[in-house]
Amino acid sequence: MILKHELTEIRDLNGVPFRTCRPEQEEEATSLGGTLMLPRPLLLGAVRRGWGPTEIAEEYGVTEEMARFRYNTTGVAKQVRRGTGRSSV
Template sequence: MTIVDAATLVPLAELEELERIQAYAFSAATFEVRERKIVVVNPIRGRGRQNSDIAHELSHIILEHDLSEVRELAGMPFRTCKPEEEEEATALGGTLLLPRDLLVSAARRGASVDAIADQYSVTVEMARFRYNTTGVGKQVAMNRSR
């Protein structure tokens, strides 16, 4: 898999215009060129968001999802996966970035969600999402109350 900054393929101004037309319409996409996977990421996003986007795209590859739906935005066609496949890729991507055992270890060290996000180069939203959906937040709260 190769990761490519979208600004090396199209002018940054066009990416900014797409963002103006519809915020978050493009964060990352995977293409197959000569049997090689290429993930194109949007440089407008911060490093933590880019890492989440890359993990999401990698998850599509691991899960062998097919690009099956075509959507149009500002006259440009985009191929995408089915909504349930997007959810699968989001869940696996978060797991790849922040496995539960890693979160438990961080929580035992007393790391806050912000510190976890900073240490592992993810967004605070991703760290909070994984911290809560894995049950680590409840586990830590229960242990503190004992």
């Protein structure tokens, strides 16, 4: 709803309606969901404490896959290693 994506079709999967959308819209939704669950300032603080994706996932109740995705795509580990730990959303 936030991204105003239009559903392309509704499929029936074992008696359960399943809505589909275009792959690029799915990627946008994944990125937005990750940003909402693990905002960059939160990740930056976690990395400063020496946490990796496993600890982040455990602490914030997300999958390790999502924690790893955000950890890798935000560049927070690189930022902390360089000593430029200021947050930029």
